[in-house]
Amino acid sequence: MKIRGKAWKFGNDINTDEIIPARFLNTTDPKELGSHCMAGIDEEFVKRIKKGDIIVAGKNFGCGSSREHAPVAIKGAGISCVIAESFARIFFRNAINIGLPIIELPSASKEIEEGDLLEIDLDRGVLKNVTRKKEYQISKFPGFMQEIINAGGLLEWVMKR
Amino acid sequence: MGKTMAEKILQAHTTQKDVKAGDFIWAKVDLMLGNDITAPLAIRQYEKLKKKKLVDPNKVVLVPDHFTPNKDIKSAQQCKLLREFAKSHKIRHYYEVGRVGIEHALLPELGLVCPGDLVIGADSHTCTYGALGAFATGVGSTDLAVAWITGHVWLKVPETMRFVYHGTLQKWVSGKDLILYTIGDIGVDGALYKAMEFTGEVIDKLPMDGRLTMANMAIEAGGKAGLFPVDKITWNYIKKVNPKRYPRSYRKWKDLRSDEDAQFVDVREYDVSKWEPAVALPHLPSNVRPVSRVKNVRIDQVVIGSCTNGRLSDLQVAAEILRGKKVHPDVRLIIIPGTQQVYLEAVRRKWAEIFVKAGAVFSTPTCGPCLGGHMGVLADGERCLATTNRNFVGRMGSLKSEVYLSNPAVAAASAIKGKIVHPDEVM
Numbered sequence: 001m002k003i004r005g006k007a008w009k010f011g012n013d014i015n016t017d018e019i020i021p022a023r024f025l026n027t028t029d030p031k032e033l034g035s036h037c038m039a040g041i042d043e044e045f046v047k048r049i050k051k052g053d054i055i056v057a058g059k060n061f062g063c064g065s066s067r068e069h070a071p072v073a074i075k076g077a078g079i080s081c082v083i084a085e086s087f088a089r090i091f092f093r094n095a096i097n098i099g100l101p102i103i104e105l106p107s108a109s110k111e112i113e114e115g116d117l118l119e120i121d122l123d124r125g126v127l128k129n130v131t132r133k134k135e136y137q138i139s140k141f142p143g144f145m146q147e148i149i150n151a152g153g154l155l156e157w158v159m160k161r
Numbered sequence: 162m163g164k165t166m167a168e169k170i171l172q173a174h175t176t177q178k179d180v181k182a183g184d185f186i187w188a189k190v191d192l193m194l195g196n197d198i199t200a201p202l203a204i205r206q207y208e209k210l211k212k213k214k215l216v217d218p219n220k221v222v223l224v225p226d227h228f229t230p231n232k233d234i235k236s237a238q239q240c241k242l243l244r245e246f247a248k249s250h251k252i253r254h255y256y257e258v259g260r261v262g263i264e265h266a267l268l269p270e271l272g273l274v275c276p277g278d279l280v281i282g283a284d285s286h287t288c289t290y291g292a293l294g295a296f297a298t299g300v301g302s303t304d305l306a307v308a309w310i311t312g313h314v315w316l317k318v319p320e321t322m323r324f325v326y327h328g329t330l331q332k333w334v335s336g337k338d339l340i341l342y343t344i345g346d347i348g349v350d351g352a353l354y355k356a357m358e359f360t361g362e363v364i365d366k367l368p369m370d371g372r373l374t375m376a377n378m379a380i381e382a383g384g385k386a387g388l389f390p391v392d393k394i395t396w397n398y399i400k401k402v403n404p405k406r407y408p409r410s411y412r413k414w415k416d417l418r419s420d421e422d423a424q425f426v427d428v429r430e431y432d433v434s435k436w437e438p439a440v441a442l443p444h445l446p447s448n449v450r451p452v453s454r455v456k457n458v459r460i461d462q463v464v465i466g467s468c469t470n471g472r473l474s475d476l477q478v479a480a481e482i483l484r485g486k487k488v489h490p491d492v493r494l495i496i497i498p499g500t501q502q503v504y505l506e507a508v509r510r511k512w513a514e515i516f517v518k519a520g521a522v523f524s525t526p527t528c529g530p531c532l533g534g535h536m537g538v539l540a541d542g543e544r545c546l547a548t549t550n551r552n553f554v555g556r557m558g559s560l561k562s563e564v565y566l567s568n569p570a571v572a573a574a575s576a577i578k579g580k581i582v583h584p585d586e587v588m
């Protein structure tokens with residue numbers, strides 16, 4: 001899978017109340033959730049992004065609540081991938097389970113600046129910062145998780161079994 | 162080499178041999194919890210599956226507690242979906258408004274969790290049941306849907322961080338303060354992906370309510386579970402809430418604890434004797450100070466309740482402090498019992514009268530204000546002191562509001578004074 005988009009930067013400990021505030025949790029519709037993506041930090045965020053853009057953040061991205069609505073909102077808003085120094089564990093498993101690509105790469109998330117154009121080849125495991133002409137190797141996930149990712153999510157993985 | 166408590170419980174739930182930290186396992190689940198926010202999304206995923214059959218309806222627990230009593234039409238629709246799903250799938254553990262409580266206060270009270278159990282919940286505070294010696298962890302809605310049909314969950318066996326508390330607790334210092342200082346020490350990702358294990362002579366004496374409060378907030382340090390070794394206090398509690406299951410459970414898990422030669426990724430020791438009540442300042446639960454160092458912070462609202470501090474002993478300390486006193490004219494005090502049983506007991510013991518006479522709201526159980534849902538949402542520039550678990554930006558309402566966290570004693574005393582104070586200032 002190939003991804004190409006502009007980077008939008010966020011800091012450390014971005015929590016799920018920032019990604020999708022609880023007042024918007026009275027629905028399960030991905031489009032509607034997507035229309036409030038990151039509303040807990042920046043209510044205008046969804047108006048500025050283009051389909052395929054990429055979120056780049058610091059450590060512990062997605063901490064707080066278990067709400068799967070958080071990765072669903074990110075996906076629903078058209079964000080193609082989240083790159084972070086590290087992820088909070090429930091967000092991490094939710095992203096894998098619903099097939100939202102995530103990349104844990106401390107060096108990249110430090111060096112990427114807002115607006116940089118990024119190209120990601122998930123199959124080859126390469127992240128390219130086109131603006132800064134830099135390349136990074138993305139490590140594969142441990143076997144079991146990679147199986148779920150390859151299947152396209154946990155539901156798909158279960159249905160195959 | 163010995164095993165940690167986490168490894169022992171997870172070993173008992175998988176066919177894989179010699180389970181150790183770092184292994185991925187496909188584990189058999191004893192109890193699967195969802196609420197009115199996360200279960201509708203799980204139902205949506207479940208409907209996509211070809212095989213639509215619950216592996217065991219008696220393992221499924223549905224608790225409409227977040228936006229109930231229904232706060233708006235959309236929430237009412239979500240609750241209706243939950244109710245109908247429970248009915249059509251013959252789910253016994255569905256709890257209707259009027260019988261429902263805040264999930265993590267309700268499940269232990271009903272005796273649904275016993276030591277050695279593996280519990281998953283589509284709610285991050287599912288880690289609460291670690292207080293009972295169960296391995297309990299928060300997952301997502303897709304995990305929940307898959308567990309409904311397969312009875313299993315995928316897990317990475319966590320490493321364990323051990324916390325040892327020495328000394329004696331001062332008056333007004335509780336489990337809430339122990340966990341706040343601990344999160345303050347290690348940070349909001351200090352236990353990321355790890356199990357936290359709480360031990361030491363202070364823990365040996367800590368009542369179950371305090372343990373539930375501590376385990377509840379393991380997630381605020383990024384923890385996967387917050388575990389307490391099983392002891393007399395655990396078994397006395399289990400005997401009371403589930404006398405039927407107690408004998409079998411006791412035989413199997415009597416001495417459930419980590420082996421002395423088990424491997425811990427970190428061991429932290431604290432002397433708590435000089436600790437005073439703690440306050441977490443905006444906007445992270447790790448931003449912790451002793452209450453005496455929080456000076457002249459005026460507050461507009463105080464919330465006493467939630468899955469962290471909505472149990473009987475929490476309301477008891479609030480009643481003790483509020484007896485014969487009045488809430489400050491500029492403060493709205495909202496007191497929310499965790500369950501109907503706690504509510505009823507507060508009425509019987511005449512605490513409800515103390516609260517109402519003091520000028521407080523005394524409400525039916527709900528998660529409402531803790532996550533800015535309803536029953537106490539904050540406006541721009543407002544400041545709240547809450548006994549809840551999170552003080553993120555906008556957590557209880559406006560992005561321009563502020564949330565401070567404390568134990569119920571500090572919260573009750575501060576409601577009287579109109580600013581954050583040590584309970585000694587009113588007692």
